[in-house]
Amino acid sequence: MKKTPIPRWSSGPRLTRFRARGRAGFELKRDQSLIDVGIAPTDGSQETSGKWKVDGDKLLFFKSSESKPTRKLEIISASPNRLVVKK
Numbered sequence: 001m002k003k004t005p006i007p008r009w010s011s012g013p014r015l016t017r018f019r020a021r022g023r024a025g026f027e028l029k030r031d032q033s034l035i036d037v038g039i040a041p042t043d044g045s046q047e048t049s050g051k052w053k054v055d056g057d058k059l060l061f062f063k064s065s066e067s068k069p070t071r072k073l074e075i076i077s078a079s080p081n082r083l084v085v086k087k
Helices: none
Strands: 014-017 025-029 033-039 045-055 058-063 071-079 082-085
Touching: 033 058
Parallel strands: none
Antiparallel strands: 014 025, 025 033, 033 045, 045 058, 058 071, 071 082
């Protein structure tokens, strides 16, 4: 996989944070660490850590022990304050 420079929108200490009770989401950090938030069996949140990487127009999520991406999201647009991905 080709190495891609870290995008401008990742310049803050916390790039993107989406969290809500009973909903999936993710938190991307500047050091390319990731917290993937899923729905727990009891309707709460369940967090999994990993890494994220940008490859072209794809945002890739990797679990800590995996070498292949566990999730791929298409980047629709990115600006310094906003990241839009396709579901």
